[in-house]
Amino acid sequence: MTETATTLPEQGPIPPPDPAAGAVPPALRCTGLDYSFGTTKAVDHIDLQVGQGEAFGLLGPNGAGKTTAIRAITTLLPVPAGKIEVFGLDCATQKMRVRRMLGYVPQQLSADGGLTGRENVELFARVFDVSRSERRARVAEALSAVDLLDVADRLAATYSGGMVRRLELAQALVSAPKLLILDEPTIGLDPLARASVWECIGQVRAATGMTVLVTTHYMDEANEHCDRIALMHKGTIRAEGTPEQLRADLAAETDADLDRVSLEDVFRHHAGAGLVGGERTDEGGNFKDVRRTRAAANRVR
Numbered sequence: 479m480t481e482t483a484t485t486l487p488e489q490g491p492i493p494p495p496d497p498a499a500g501a502v503p504p505a506l507r508c509t510g511l512d513y514s515f516g517t518t519k520a521v522d523h524i525d526l527q528v529g530q531g532e533a534f535g536l537l538g539p540n541g542a543g544k545t546t547a548i549r550a551i552t553t554l555l556p557v558p559a560g561k562i563e564v565f566g567l568d569c570a571t572q573k574m575r576v577r578r579m580l581g582y583v584p585q586q587l588s589a590d591g592g593l594t595g596r597e598n599v600e601l602f603a604r605v606f607d608v609s610r611s612e613r614r615a616r617v618a619e620a621l622s623a624v625d626l627l628d629v630a631d632r633l634a635a636t637y638s639g640g641m642v643r644r645l646e647l648a649q650a651l652v653s654a655p656k657l658l659i660l661d662e663p664t665i666g667l668d669p670l671a672r673a674s675v676w677e678c679i680g681q682v683r684a685a686t687g688m689t690v691l692v693t694t695h696y697m698d699e700a701n702e703h704c705d706r707i708a709l710m711h712k713g714t715i716r717a718e719g720t721p722e723q724l725r726a727d728l729a730a731e732t733d734a735d736l737d738r739v740s741l742e743d744v745f746r747h748h749a750g751a752g753l754v755g756g757e758r759t760d761e762g763g764n765f766k767d768v769r770r771t772r773a774a775a776n777r778v779r
C-alpha cells in the first residue's frame with residue numbers, strides 16, 4: 479500500500495458549535511429513530527451518538543435493522559420519525575447540507591463495470607459537485623488513497639473483488655466527507671483484500687480525522703478497527719460500548735472469565751443465543767437479505 483492518503487484534500491470547516499448546546503456537536507446523533515416498512519418495524523426507537531473522529535461499528539444479525547438505520551442517516555429514505563443530526567445539522571430540514579458531509583459505500587454494488595476506475599470516481603466527483611478546476615486532482619488523490627492509481631484506466635469489470643471495494647471507497651472519498659458510512663465494506667472478500675480495505679480506511683482517518691460508521695458481520699474487524707460498537711437486534715440497540723467494555727459486561731453478567739469471553743460471545747448473547755454452544759432462538763434475516771448479500775459479494779462481472 480502506498481503512503482498516499484495524506485494527499486487527500488483537507489476537510490472543509492466543521493460547522494461552529496451550537497452555543498445553546500455549549501459543546502462541539504457529535505458527528506452523528508440519532509434520537510428516538512423509528513422506521514417501518516409497512517407492518518415491519520425495521521428500526522425501533524433507537525438512540526445513537528458517534529463522536530467526531532470516532533470509528534463506530536453497528537453490529538447485529540441479518541435483518542437487525544442496520545442498513546435501514548444507515549439509509550435513514552444518509553437521507554436516502556423518507557424522513558423517519560425521531561431526529562437525526564449530522565455535525566449538528568438536522569437531516570430532516572437540512573438534507574442537502576448533510577449530504578455534502580457524507581460519504582457512503584452501500585452494501586449493493588455502486589461501481590459500473592463498463593467504466594474505468596477513473597471514470598467511476600469522476601462520476602461521483604460530478605454528482606457531489608467537486609468543482610471542475612479541482613476535479614482532476616481530487617479524483618487522482620482519491621484513487622491514490624486506495625492504491626488504484628496505477629490501474630485507474632482499466633475497466634472496473636477487470637478488477638478483483640478487493641479492488642472494486644477500494645474503488646467504491648475512492649468514490650465515497652472524492653468529496654472529502656466528514657462522516658464516512660460503510661455498509662459491510664469487506665463482505666465476500668478474502669482476508670488479504672479485507673485487510674487492504676481497512677488499511678485504506680485507517681490511512682485516510684489518520685490523515686483527515688474523518689469519522690467512520692461501519693456495519694460488519696466480522697467480529698475480528700469490529701474488535702480491531704472500531705473504537706465503539708452498538709449491537710442491534712430486532713430494530714433496537716441491545717448493548718453499546720468499547721469492545722473491551724462489552725466483553726467485560728458480559729463476563730460480569732454471566733460470571734465468566736473475561737479471557738474466555740469474545741466479542742462473538744457478546745454478539746450471540748445479544749442476538750438471541752447464549753454463550754458459546756448456546757442454541758440460536760432467532761435466525762434473523764430473510765430471502766431478501768441472502769440475495770442482497772450474495773449480489774454484493776459477486777462484484778462487477
Ligand SMILES: Nc1ncnc2c1ncn2[C@@H]1O[C@H](COP(=O)(O)OP(=O)(O)OP(=O)(O)O)[C@@H](O)[C@H]1O
Nearest residue numbers: 515518520539540541542543544545546547764767
Ligand atoms: N425495502 C424493504 N421493504 C420491506 N422490508 C424491508 C425492506 N428493507 C428492509 N426490510 C426489512 O426490515 C428489517 C431490517 O432490515 P435491514 O436490511 O435494515 O437489516 P440489516 O441489519 O441491515 O440486515 P443485513 O445484515 O442482512 O444487511 C428486515 O426485517 C427486513 O426484511
